[in-house]
Amino acid sequence: MSYTVGRDSSSAQPGAARPAEKLSLGVAARLSRYLQVLTQARKMGRETISSQELADYTHVNSTQIRRDLSGFGKFGKRGVGYNVESLVTQIRRILRTSGQHNIALFGAGHLGTAIATSDIFADHGFRVVAVFDVDREKVGAQVGPLTVRHNSELRTVVEQEDVVVGVLAVPSAAAQELAGDLVEVGVRIIFNYSDALLAVPPEVTVHSSSPAVDLLYALYFYLA
Amino acid sequence: MSYTVGRDSSSAQPGAARPAEKLSLGVAARLSRYLQVLTQARKMGRETISSQELADYTHVNSTQIRRDLSGFGKFGKRGVGYNVESLVTQIRRILRTSGQHNIALFGAGHLGTAIATSDIFADHGFRVVAVFDVDREKVGAQVGPLTVRHNSELRTVVEQEDVVVGVLAVPSAAAQELAGDLVEVGVRIIFNYSDALLAVPPEVTVHSSSPAVDLLYALYFYLA
DNA sequence: TAGATTGTTAATCGATTAACAATC
DNA sequence: TAGATTGTTAATCGATTAACAATC
Numbered sequence A, B: 001m002s003y004t005v006g007r008d009s010s011s012a013q014p015g016a017a018r019p020a021e022k023l024s025l026g027v028a029a030r031l032s033r034y035l036q037v038l039t040q041a042r043k044m045g046r047e048t049i050s051s052q053e054l055a056d057y058t059h060v061n062s063t064q065i066r067r068d069l070s071g072f073g074k075f076g077k078r079g080v081g082y083n084v085e086s087l088v089t090q091i092r093r094i095l096r097t098s099g100q101h102n103i104a105l106f107g108a109g110h111l112g113t114a115i116a117t118s119d120i121f122a123d124h125g126f127r128v129v130a131v132f133d134v135d136r137e138k139v140g141a142q143v144g145p146l147t148v149r150h151n152s153e154l155r156t157v158v159e160q161e162d163v164v165v166g167v168l169a170v171p172s173a174a175a176q177e178l179a180g181d182l183v184e185v186g187v188r189i190i191f192n193y194s195d196a197l198l199a200v201p202p203e204v205t206v207h208s209s210s211p212a213v214d215l216l217y218a219l220y221f222y223l224a
Numbered sequence C, D: 001t002a003g004a005t006t007g008t009t010a011a012t013c014g015a016t017t018a019a020c021a022a023t024c
Helices: A025-043 A051-058 A062-070 A084-094 A110-117 A151-161 A172-184 A211-223 B025-043 B051-058 B062-070 B084-094 B110-117 B151-161 B172-184 B211-223
Strands: A081-083 A101-106 A126-133 A146-150 A163-168 A189-192 A205-208 B081-083 B101-106 B126-133 B146-150 B163-168 B189-192 B205-208
Touching (some): A025 A051, A025 A062, A025 B211, A051 A081, A081 A084, A101 A110, A101 A151, A110 A126, A110 B110, A126 A151, A126 A163, A146 A151, A151 A163, A151 A172, A163 A172, A163 B211, A189 B211, A205 B211, A211 B025, A211 B163, A211 B205, B025 B051, B025 B062, B025 B084, B051 B081, B126 B151, B151 B172, B163 B172
Parallel strands (some): A101 A126, A101 A163, A126 A146, A163 A189, A189 A205, B101 B126, B101 B163, B126 B146, B189 B205
16 A cells, blocks of 8 residues: 555553544554444444454454554443444544535446445445436436436536545446546546546545455455 | 464565465455456556556555565566566466356346446456346346346255355345355355345355445545 | 666564453 | 453564666
8 A cells, every 4th residue: 555644643542532643544444344344233233342243244353453443542341342333433533534425426327226226325424416327318317316417517516516426337438538527527536336447646546346356355265 | 354364475486486375365455456457457458567557556555566476476577567468367376266256146136237247257257157036026037148046046056056156236134144045055255235244154254345435445535 | 778667675664463451 | 249341561473665786
């Protein structure tokens, strides 16, 4: 990982809920994972969870988890574990992602529809505010609660709705051009579901989904 | 990460294409990332790629990349870079995932259809050999090249087709039961697209997709 | 040749872990 | 109280990086 980010804030001061300098890449990544499991656990009605259970689900060592968390405050109860609800709140605060963040989704095909109608994003404070497509037959159709718009409305929507993230659920051939458009109107985070390699300026972050690669990784440990 | 896996194989011996003991978690994860970018690059017709370009796309430091690769052989050409095609082959060999691996997909809704008709899995040597659903209206329908089957055929298909991975694109409420069924018929890798927390025996690996969490992570560095 | 990029070293820094006292 | 689990320390190990000679 080569982002230029600050140092770890691991020097603990008892009792103090730390205002957090900049998190290291590793800490931020792990906190995100904890948040994923906690969100799922909350949905299933769990009230508390132990570091050991979190370890089982995230494959992060339980000591590491307690260490990561205790750097920011004493969130747990000895003999009991962590309160799921309050830990979700704490981690969101640490990651500074407690707010609502708006997403523009591109592509009203099967994948786009699946994304727009699920609550995988909603559960984490993201809101899909617009669905775009270039297909005139799809424009005007309903996808979940939204009406499909034509790509040409991109700029208007991004500016009016304060869109922070662009999600590309379009064919590879269309991805690069859309990425360029998004960058041009000021979007700095792109989530790419196509298998195109996107060229963007350094200040823009592209995250490419790749379930197959995740599987290869899992498979290695299965085969080895 | 708490898998019990072997040590890094970083002691280099010039010239030798290493038979690779067991890779460390970090090395395996990074090699997978390189593979993702290389596969994309190949699709776009690229012949060679430098460690610096790989670094730009993967956010892994370029020295780290050269180091990771040189542990297994001298794959690059000074002044030129790495041959994309041959590096794909080499990394697949190192990860021992050169073969064909069969997937069973559950859920013939929008997400399931998107997965079955894309080539995100095919590009990495995975083949979706069956699509299942419980909805009698969907059973029998065509999804890409496949006919939707009823869940009750699970065991037969897994045994006949040598299914290694189960992919769950079903509602959360249905996920746990299916996971149990998969474990029972011997599947050891589950890819979970639902937001259910799956309880499985320790020998089973569950990978839960969570694009929203990936976004939170990206957002942190954007906001901070 | 001149420029580019690999392969490798050596030094540093952060991640990981076992162990255990504190305490719910 | 007895059992469970956190918070924290101290020691180890692996990851990261800058730098540069080798070489295409």
